[in-house]
Amino acid sequence: xxxxxxxxxxxxxxxxxAFIEQNYPESLRAVQEEGEEMGKExxxxxxxxxxxxxxxxxxxxxxxxxxxxxxVQRYIWSEECARAxxxxxxxxxxxxxxxxIYTFGTxxxxxxxxxxxxxxxxxxxxxxxxxxAGSDLANLKTKAERxxxxxxxxxxxxxxxxxxxxxxxxxxxxxxxxxxxxxxxSFLLIDMKSPGVTVRPIITLGGEHEVNEVWLENVRVPVxxxxxxxxxxxxxxxxxxxxxxxGIAGVARSKRGIDRIKSMARTESEDGTPLIRDxxxxxxxxxxxxxxxxxxxxxxxxxxxxxxxKGPGPESSxxxxxxxxxxxxxxxxxxxxxxxxxxxxxxxxxEDGSNLPIGPDAAHRTAPTYFNMRKTSIYGGSNxxxxxxxxxxxxxx
Amino acid sequence: MDFNFTDEQNMLRDTVAKFVQNQYxxxxxxxxxxxxxxxxxxxxxxxxxxxxxxxxxxxxxLGGLGxxxxxxxxxxxxxxxxxVIEPYLGTVVIAGGFLKHGGGAQSADLxxxxxxxxxxxxxxxxxxxxxxxxxxxxTTAKKDGAGYVLNGRKAVVVGAPWASHLIVTARTxxxxxxxxxxxxxxVPTSAAGVTRRDYPTVDGLRASEIQFDNVKLGADAVxxxxxxxLPLIERVxxxxxxALGAEAVGAMRTAHTMxxxxxxxxxxxxxxxxxxxxxxxxxxxxxxxxxxxxxxxYMATLKLDESDxxxxxxxxxxxxxxxxxxxxxxxxxxxxxxxxxxxDELAVGHYFKRCTMIxxxxxxxxxxxRRYETLSLGEAA
Numbered sequence: 001x002x003x004x005x006x007x008x009x010x011x012x013x014x015x016x017x018a019f020i021e022q023n024y025p026e027s028l029r030a031v032q033e034e035g036e037e038m039g040k041e042x043x044x045x046x047x048x049x050x051x052x053x054x055x056x057x058x059x060x061x062x063x064x065x066x067x068x069x070x071x072v073q074r075y076i077w078s079e080e081c082a083r084a085x086x087x088x089x090x091x092x093x094x095x096x097x098x099x100x101i102y103t104f105g106t107x108x109x110x111x112x113x114x115x116x117x118x119x120x121x122x123x124x125x126x127x128x129x130x131x132x133a134g135s136d137l138a139n140l141k142t143k144a145e146r147x148x149x150x151x152x153x154x155x156x157x158x159x160x161x162x163x164x165x166x167x168x169x170x171x172x173x174x175x176x177x178x179x180x181x182x183x184x185x186s187f188l189l190i191d192m193k194s195p196g197v198t199v200r201p202i203i204t205l206g207g208e209h210e211v212n213e214v215w216l217e218n219v220r221v222p223v224x225x226x227x228x229x230x231x232x233x234x235x236x237x238x239x240x241x242x243x244x245x246x247g248i249a250g251v252a253r254s255k256r257g258i259d260r261i262k263s264m265a266r267t268e269s270e271d272g273t274p275l276i277r278d279x280x281x282x283x284x285x286x287x288x289x290x291x292x293x294x295x296x297x298x299x300x301x302x303x304x305x306x307x308x309x310k311g312p313g314p315e316s317s318x319x320x321x322x323x324x325x326x327x328x329x330x331x332x333x334x335x336x337x338x339x340x341x342x343x344x345x346x347x348x349x350x351e352d353g354s355n356l357p358i359g360p361d362a363a364h365r366t367a368p369t370y371f372n373m374r375k376t377s378i379y380g381g382s383n384x385x386x387x388x389x390x391x392x393x394x395x396x397x
Numbered sequence: 398m399d400f401n402f403t404d405e406q407n408m409l410r411d412t413v414a415k416f417v418q419n420q421y422x423x424x425x426x427x428x429x430x431x432x433x434x435x436x437x438x439x440x441x442x443x444x445x446x447x448x449x450x451x452x453x454x455x456x457x458x459l460g461g462l463g464x465x466x467x468x469x470x471x472x473x474x475x476x477x478x479x480x481v482i483e484p485y486l487g488t489v490v491i492a493g494g495f496l497k498h499g500g501g502a503q504s505a506d507l508x509x510x511x512x513x514x515x516x517x518x519x520x521x522x523x524x525x526x527x528x529x530x531x532x533x534x535x536t537t538a539k540k541d542g543a544g545y546v547l548n549g550r551k552a553v554v555v556g557a558p559w560a561s562h563l564i565v566t567a568r569t570x571x572x573x574x575x576x577x578x579x580x581x582x583x584v585p586t587s588a589a590g591v592t593r594r595d596y597p598t599v600d601g602l603r604a605s606e607i608q609f610d611n612v613k614l615g616a617d618a619v620x621x622x623x624x625x626x627l628p629l630i631e632r633v634x635x636x637x638x639x640a641l642g643a644e645a646v647g648a649m650r651t652a653h654t655m656x657x658x659x660x661x662x663x664x665x666x667x668x669x670x671x672x673x674x675x676x677x678x679x680x681x682x683x684x685x686x687x688x689x690x691x692x693x694x695y696m697a698t699l700k701l702d703e704s705d706x707x708x709x710x711x712x713x714x715x716x717x718x719x720x721x722x723x724x725x726x727x728x729x730x731x732x733x734x735x736x737x738x739x740x741d742e743l744a745v746g747h748y749f750k751r752c753t754m755i756x757x758x759x760x761x762x763x764x765x766x767r768r769y770e771t772l773s774l775g776e777a778a
Contacts, residue, residue, distance in 0.1 A: 134735055136665035159736045203741040205750065206599075211736075270528040270764075271574060280763040332724075335753070336761060339528045340553040343754055345599040356594040356606040359525070359552070367599040371750060374731045375739050382735065384675055 005072070013076050016055075020084045023049055028087055033361075037208060038087070040123070040165040046087050047120045056118055057094045064102045064110070065118045071303045082252030090162065091247075092124035093117040097170045099243050100187070100236050104228040113168075113189070125163040127171030127190070127214055128237070130156060135385050137172075138182045138234065142216060144173040151175070151188065151226070153196075153219040159379070163199045163212040166192045171216075176231050187233035189225040190216075204375070206368030207345070241381065242316060248380060249323035251296045257330035258289055264337040264362045275337055288329055295322045314393035317386035324376035324383065331370040338363035400695065402471070405464070410471045412448050417479035423744050426480060430601040436559050441483050445514025451489055452512035455497065459505060460512050466636060470643040470698045477647025480744075480751055482602050484517050484556040490640045492518030492564050494633035495581060499621030503583060507562070519560040519586075520637075521551040521607055522630065529760040531566070531630050533574045536609065538567040538582060545569070545619075547584065547612040557605035558595040560586050565609075569624050579626040582618045589613070600754040601747065628705065635712040636701055638759050642694040642719045645755045649687045649722060652730040652748040656680060659734055659745075676733055683729050686722035693718040710772045713765035720762035723752035 005013070024046065031042050050056035058074040060066030069077065081088075098117050101109055116122040133140040142155025153173055163169065169190050176184030190197065196219040202211045228236050262285060265275035275281045299319055335342045341359030345368070358364075377383040391397045402410070420440060429437055445451045453468040455461025462468070469490050476485060488511055496504045496511075510516035527533035536549025547567060557563065563584045571578025584591065590612035593605040621629040657680060660671035670676055697715035700708055727749035731738035734745055756762065 129736070132664075134665060135670075139665070204739045205731075205741060205746045207741070211739075268528065269526070271530050271533065278763070280767070336757070336763075339757065339761075340523045341525075342757060343553050343555075343598045343600070343604060345597045356550075356592065356608055358594065358596060358606055367750075367753065370753070371599075371746075374728065374749075375736075377732060378735050378739065382732075384673075387675075 005076070009072055009076060012073050013080065016077055016080050017084075019053070019055075020080060020086060023053075024084060024086055025049070032085065032087065043087060043090055043162075043165075044120045044123075047089055050089070051119045056089060056120075057098060059095070060098060060118075061102065064098075064114050075300070075303055078247070079252040079255075082256045085256060088253075090123070092126055092162070092166075092170075093122060095243060095247065096126060096240050097124050097189075100170070100227060100240050103239065104187075104236055108224070109189075109227065122167045123162070123165050125160050125166035125169045125192070125212075125214075127157040127160060127169045129159045131158055134159075135382055137237070138185070140172055140174060140185065142171065142173045143177065144175050144186060144188060144221065146175070146223075147220075149223050151186075151221045151223060153188070153190065153216045153221055155216050157214040157216070158211075159202070160199070160212045160214045161210055163192070163214050164201065164209065166199075168192060169214065170227075172233055172237055175233075179231060182234045184231050185233040185237070186230050187227045187236040188221055189227065190219060190221050191225075194219050194221070196220075205371035206365075208368070208372060242313075248316075249295055249299050249319035250327055251292065251299055251323070254292050254295075254323070254326050254330060257327070257334075258285065258292065260362070261285060261330065261333050261337060264334065267360065267362070268337050268339060281333075281337070284333060288326065288333065291322070291329075292326055295319070295326060298322070314389050317381075317389045320380060321377075321383045321386050327376055328370075328373050331366070331373045334362075335366045335370045338366040342367045402467075405462075406467060406471055409450065409453060409462075409464070409468060410475060413450060413472050413475035414478075416443070416448055417475055417481060421479040421481055426482070426601075429482060430597075434559075435597065435603040436483050438559075441517070442514050444483070444485075445512065451485075451514055454489065454493060455508055455512060459508050461508075466639060466698050466701050469636075469640045470694065473640045473643040474647040474694075477644035477649075477751075478651045480601070480648060480747060484519065484559060486637060486640055486644070487520055487556040487560070488516070488518045491520045491633055491637050492516075492562070492583075494636045495564050495583075495620050495629065498632060499581060499629050501583070501620040502617035504620070507583065516561045517556070517559055518562050518564055519554050519556040519605075521554045521557065521563045521565045521584075522634075523552045523554070524550060525552045527552075529764045530574065531634060532576050532579060532627055534566060534568045534579060535573055536565070536567045538569050538580060538614065540569075541613065543616045545582070545614045545616075547582065547590075547609045547614055549609050551607040551609075553598075553604050554607050555598065555602055555604045557586065557593060557607060558603040562586060563591075563607070564620070566626065566630055571624075576627050578624050579630065580623050581620040581626040581629060582614055583620055584609075584612060584614060584618065598754065600751040631705070631709070632701075634759055635697075635708055638712050638716050639694065639697040639701060641755055641758060642690065642697060642715050645719050645723055645752060646687065646690050646694055648748050648751050648755070649683075649690065649726040652726055652745055652752065653680070653683045653687055655745045655748070656683065656730045656733050659737070663735075670733070679729050679733065683726045686725050690715075690719050690722045706772055710769060713760075713769040713772070716760060716765040717762050717769065720756045720765070723756045727752040 028045055055067050057066050058069050058077055062068040101113050130140050144151035144153045169192055171188045171190050172185055173188050174184050175186040196217040198215040200213045201209045268275045341363035344358045452461035453464045457463040496508050538545040538547045565582045565584050568578055569580040590610040592608040595605045598604050661669050663670050693715035697711045700711035730745050731749050737743055738745055
């Protein structure tokens, strides 16, 4: 047992910290500080810089373009990114479909998709959920019927994040309607520019356009775009879901979130006393910090067993549940700290020309962010489903 | 002990409920929120002239219906069910409360225009630095001949873009947070020297930042006593909190009902999700929160005319319960709706947003917990 990082790890930390400081684009800082929705190029700017450096996909094997970092180095990297508040790398290509392709794909599929996924030329979206298949994902109805060298795909996907920018999507489709529910599913890569693909926005509570409906009408998909065997797509789906859950704890980002609340609590006062000295508020920050520390050491233990060669198991559900609960509480506290200035909503209202400031910058968008973060206990398998997984897979109940 | 409503009160509830049902359906509300004006002055006229509800809490000799706080509670609860955004709280409950209890030269006339639907009000009390302390005021009103000159800055004045008048709290003497030296004024929104920056709020209302630059007020602008306005401000704010609690009850009940209906029809794993015990228990907890909030709203409303300390304790206790309930019921409603709860399209998210804003209005759970502690356990506790 040893909680210290090694000298090599500390040298690694210095190296990546210096790289971020020297290479993070100033233009992105400005966009982030505005607090408004980011465009496609804003998301890709940092991605491309890291791709050039060979650091964009920390978990990928070196033969596919990963940096060959240990799990502890990856952890340090994510900490340093959060510390510098960099734009997160979109997970759909790097964390989700990439590992599926290099694990299950053919040499041709790897050659066609992995380099462009790494360099940001392909923006991926995830075609999993359907109106009738949320928590019960295997109940999906989108069907793909074989027609020579093509599948003809028909159906509707929903909650498809950032599909409005996507070049390609990875879809779960039903190829055998007569098989048992999890056995007739295949994993297809679909060019989003194919005829018959329609993307419609879903506006969420904070006014954001993050998610979409994706309609598929007689979309012709070459059979060569199927990953792994026909009707064995559930294997890829399960593999991907486990990968999606690692890193979902978001410990480093949450540390940064708590720092922000502390800084708000230093400037926001009641009766001349800063909130940071208010016994009630202070206590809530302390409790949150302790919960985050518990999660951090649980994640480190998980990492340690991963480096010992064990893949992420159902324990990762614990990281998802606790991680998202903490992320949500951070946004609750930020809104609370904002006081009256949690109320103003700026978006979509014409400027009236007067210069009266609407509250401090830190209060801006605290409420929409709080609303938006309610999604975290719903997506990626709701927290109720995650508890079911632990109950069944870990406790054997 | 009697928790029954009178026949008149039952009729009032019925009238307001029918109005919300027939003229304030979800599509209408959505259109109102998106419109340039952000409210429906014509519906306000309907409330005044056809329903007659704007006179509910005023005595008959002032032209009202002779009711009181219970009548406000009934109207606000029904409005909460439809997330009505027109300024009943700011105009009838708050301005009405100031004018009734504080009096002043213009009081009878202004109450007449409230009842008639001609005047609408917004309560300009909060300041950027003051958080929930009603006495933390840097806005000043300096004596100027027979009248006053008003200078300062007010924050997040809900309903100000629609208001013909503002109720403004200002310092006439003393230091920034002194209890003494505060006076309440009524100020026409159109007065020279009043600058507004209007904006939408996250729950679909409209509010303003307001700047007062040398706004000249007559002696008749004073409501209540000069330099001793704080007790009046506290009393009316407590009345507002009780009414807000009723709105929260209406909104939470509706969100709860929507959640039960959704859980009954939404199927996963071949069965309605309402058959899952973990969701059943959550919906039961929501129910208990709503019922406890109803009880606390009744209790606070019925104690509004008790001694100052009794009233404050009751109202703070109620606000603590309601704040916690708003959070639990709102969050649970979204969670059980799943992704659908996250959409702007479904009404339930808008109930969640309003409930979230009610949590913070006129003092957070922590603020009222502290006020309750001090009153109930003493400063030394």
